[in-house]
Amino acid sequence: MRPVSRLILFRTFAGANLVSMQIIQNYINGKFVPAQSGATLENINPSIGSPLGTLPDSDNADVEAAYQAAKAAFPAWSAISLEERHDILRAISDGIMQNLDKLAEAESMDSGKTLTTSRTIDIPRSALNFKFFATALMHFASESHHTPESISYTLRQPLGVVGCISPWNLPLYLFTWKIAPALAAGNCVVGKPSEVTPLTAYLLGEICQAAGLPAGVLNIVHGLGPKVGEAIVKHPGIKAISFTGSTRAGAEIAHIAGPMFKKTSLELGGKNPNLIFADCDYDKMLDTTVRSSFNNQGQICLCGSRIYVEKRLYSRFKKDFVDRVNQMKVSHPLDPEARLGAVVSKMHFDKVMGCIELARQEGGQILTGGHALSMPSPYDKGWYIAPTIIEGLTEECRTNQEEIFGPVVTIQSFDTDEEALALANCTNYGLSATVWTNNLERANYFSRNLQAGIVWVNTWMLRDLRTPFGGVKHSGVGREGGWEAMRFFTETKNVTFGL
Ligand code: NAD
Secondary structure, three states: OOOOOOOOOOOOOOOOOOOOOEEOOEEEOOEEEOOOOOOEEEEEEOOOOEEEEEEEOOOHHHHHHHHHHHHHHHHHHHHOOHHHHHHHHHHHHHHHHHOHHHHHHHHHHHHOOOHHHHHHHHHHHHHHHHHHHHHHHHHOOOOEEEOOOEEEEEEEEEOOEEEEEOOOOOHHHHHHHHHHHHHHOOOEEEEEOOOOOOHHHHHHHHHHHHOOOOOOOEEEOOOOHHHHHHHHHHOOOEEEEEEEOOHHHHHHHHHHHOOOOOEEEEEOOOOEEEEEOOOOOHHHHHHHHHHHHHHHHHOOOOOEEEEEEEHHHHHHHHHHHHHHHHOOOEOOOOOOOOOEOOOOOHHHHHHHHHHHHHHHHOOOEEEEOOOEEOOOOOOOOOOEEOOEEEEOOOOOOHHHHOOOOOOEEEEEEEOOHHHHHHHHOOOOOOOEEEEEOOOHHHHHHHHHHOOOOEEEEOOOOOOOOOOOEOOOHHHEEOOEOHHHHHHHOEEEEEEEEEO
């Protein structure tokens, strides 16, 4: 495996000129090509607020080329031996880890997240996604059913060409979380990363080439959601759409894909509750709550943004939480001491600052944060927001109902378990919930009754890739992870033999 060659990245932490311009191209039929129209979009580095390079502004014609390449590659890719498919996916995983430093730097420059986060979370997990599904495909099995008169077996066959569309918050992590099972199940892919963070997906194309992935098996088209993303969803030959992103875009995709009878997996927004009871392991809870509130600048769909604390613990928690958050350093992504970096874009910065202003108007008291931060040059034009804690809001207000997806949390007290449950379930979202208690009965009561696809008890974001992942209510439809993903990317057929 050769290392990624095209990428000439960042010099030093303090270096003024952080990056050479990156001309990102589509990866279609094993080749790097511009959009057929020649149009490009600017790719901005949010930590310095200036261009990092360009990406193709692709359209229907590029999706069609990607689809034709995938269609042509499908018969051979779906027929190769499981061992061969495993070896190629494993080689992609190895290639990602061999390029850890460059990919981590690219991810941080593209998204504003700290280099520590990219190096320890995003990129290792991207490699693990391929490793996990490389082995999964070797063990994927299906059912058989016997009666005295018959024997039936279940065939799970690849769908053909599938579409994978991913967001900007965990760029390579979530892109590979879709692509790896799709390829493992024998499909060919037309993938689209977020236009806000396209760089590591582009580099993945090089890694796939070097790992021996046959041309056309994975095609990556870059560009805008309503343009190239929608072209993927509308394409009649693309059999399924695996989408992660906002509830708004998920609804648009469902609207198009429904009448076409396409399989869809929709992983959407969240407004996750974090329930803290007085009988919890306090230190562990506090450490984890700081992380679950502000990791990746609060831009993780699983972050707990509504924190509910049992009344007798509330004042202690409030003081300690504010103290701990005040100690967190916000800095440019390459600062090894940074706990928070820049938010992903100017547009997102404006949205989050607007949400903080709304919270003020709704009567919220800002306990800490609530403002933008400026950094020394060359980061002075980047988009940084102080981690923000707000109290004094009711559960019905927009701040507690709408997804902010930034470094902003609200805190509120409760008296009883029933009240805590009602508060937790009071939004349209239902992705994840966290419960801090050492009372087993209470933990089980909440696990059963919380309206969420994922419940964490005395932990947060501890992921076993075999477990089902996804949300209820407006947080999505379908599950990813383990066999759920392998099943999504296959068509189920029953075959019955009479005996
Ligand atoms: P987004 O919906 O704006 O975009 C996500 C992706 O969809 C991008 O690639 C975008 O180009 C594309 N897209 C946008 N509109 C489209 C359309 N009409 N048709 C086809 N494709 C379209 O979301 P975002 O701002 O990139 O990401 C943040 C959102 O993602 C938040 O709501 C967050 O909660 C959610 N998210 C959910 C999960 C999860 O697992 N449930 C994980 C991460 C992020």
